[in-house]
Amino acid sequence: MSVQLEQITRLNPGNGRPIVDGASLAVADGSFTALVGPSGAGKTSLLRIIAGLDPHNSGHVLIDGTRMDGVGAAARNIGFVFQHYALFAHMSVAANIGFGLSIRPRGSRPRRDAIARRVEDLLDLMQLSGLGGRYPHELSGGQRQRVALARTLATGPRVLLLDEPFGALDPLVRRQIRSWLRDVHEKLGLTTILVTHDRQEASELADMVVLMHHGRIVQAGTPQALEDTPADPFTMAFTGDVVRLDGRVENSIFTPDLPDVLPVAAPVAAGPAELLVRPIDIRLRPGYGQATATLRQARGPLGLYTIHLGTQTLQVETLIPPDAAPVAHCALDVSAGRLARGAAWATVTSLPPSGESVHA
Numbered sequence: 001m002s003v004q005l006e007q008i009t010r011l012n013p014g015n016g017r018p019i020v021d022g023a024s025l026a027v028a029d030g031s032f033t034a035l036v037g038p039s040g041a042g043k044t045s046l047l048r049i050i051a052g053l054d055p056h057n058s059g060h061v062l063i064d065g066t067r068m069d070g071v072g073a074a075a076r077n078i079g080f081v082f083q084h085y086a087l088f089a090h091m092s093v094a095a096n097i098g099f100g101l102s103i104r105p106r107g108s109r110p111r112r113d114a115i116a117r118r119v120e121d122l123l124d125l126m127q128l129s130g131l132g133g134r135y136p137h138e139l140s141g142g143q144r145q146r147v148a149l150a151r152t153l154a155t156g157p158r159v160l161l162l163d164e165p166f167g168a169l170d171p172l173v174r175r176q177i178r179s180w181l182r183d184v185h186e187k188l189g190l191t192t193i194l195v196t197h198d199r200q201e202a203s204e205l206a207d208m209v210v211l212m213h214h215g216r217i218v219q220a221g222t223p224q225a226l227e228d229t230p231a232d233p234f235t236m237a238f239t240g241d242v243v244r245l246d247g248r249v250e251n252s253i254f255t256p257d258l259p260d261v262l263p264v265a266a267p268v269a270a271g272p273a274e275l276l277v278r279p280i281d282i283r284l285r286p287g288y289g290q291a292t293a294t295l296r297q298a299r300g301p302l303g304l305y306t307i308h309l310g311t312q313t314l315q316v317e318t319l320i321p322p323d324a325a326p327v328a329h330c331a332l333d334v335s336a337g338r339l340a341r342g343a344a345w346a347t348v349t350s351l352p353p354s355g356e357s358v359h360a
């Protein structure tokens, strides 16, 4: 099922400030979306509005093109798993998973053997076969969260909302669950929206990453699009590592304050500015300056360098230039960066080579 948000706003009932602020989004049927952003950005609030668990002040939620105005949570056919999702401690794993089906009203409740079959199928899908008779306290954290997911999926929701469900698990278990989760999503033909703090998790799992900040959706796109063409400095810093360089623009040329960083052409008005560049995009230019770059560790074509620029030191993982490790008397080329100058956010370009070394 597709999920569409039209200008959703929810105000904090206490102080009237927006918790979610004019959020519009189109989530395609069968897609996997990751909702990311700093703490307090409004991610959980947005999920709860989609699920119908919290009200909103204006805008509309549409599921499969139908407005959900006045449609309660139970009628939306949406599954929701939270980080701290409590299983019933006194019930077996199988009883926990089958619970949602067993409490259905008589007319729509499946027969006992049908519930048992459904539970077995889900145990299989969750790679929990043989554990139906155990109790929650006899399971690991990762197994418990898979039971929680199975319990949510038992009633056959088409949209699955996951709010950091694996946040409390150790990184190794999280990585294992990641590939398995995408698999479950595909097999069941779900439309999944996952809140995560883990950048890697978002880009590995999701078709679309949605970045929220101060209740607003700042940018939505493929993981690659957010990394390669961030909409603003906040998005650039949130979606990957960045090196920030202060400097000044004069005559459309940005000159960094640090020595031995090559100036770049910048199509913005004169004044102070900040250049953001991904470390991986920094290039070492031997012979163009007085910086020294010491190779600490090599990993294939990449090297972890300690770079001394005047009194400053940078740790940067970037491409190893041919025949140049360690590199003395070099400059840094940051022409793959982006420039923030007040409200302007511009790409920069290399200046034409002068034919001679700049600082040599």
Ligand SMILES: Nc1ncnc2c1ncn2[C@@H]1O[C@H](COP(=O)(O)OP(=O)(O)OP(=O)(O)O)[C@@H](O)[C@H]1O
Pocket: 012, 013, 014, 019, 037, 038, 039, 040, 041, 042, 043, 044, 045, 046
């Ligand atoms: N029912 C509520 N009443 C008042 N304020 C609320 C309510 N729910 C959330 N907020 C506030 O709204 C803001 C957004 O909260 P929300 O939990 O949605 O953010 P989040 O992005 O999910 O954060 P985190 O990553 O820490 O879970 C926070 O400042 C929070 O305190």
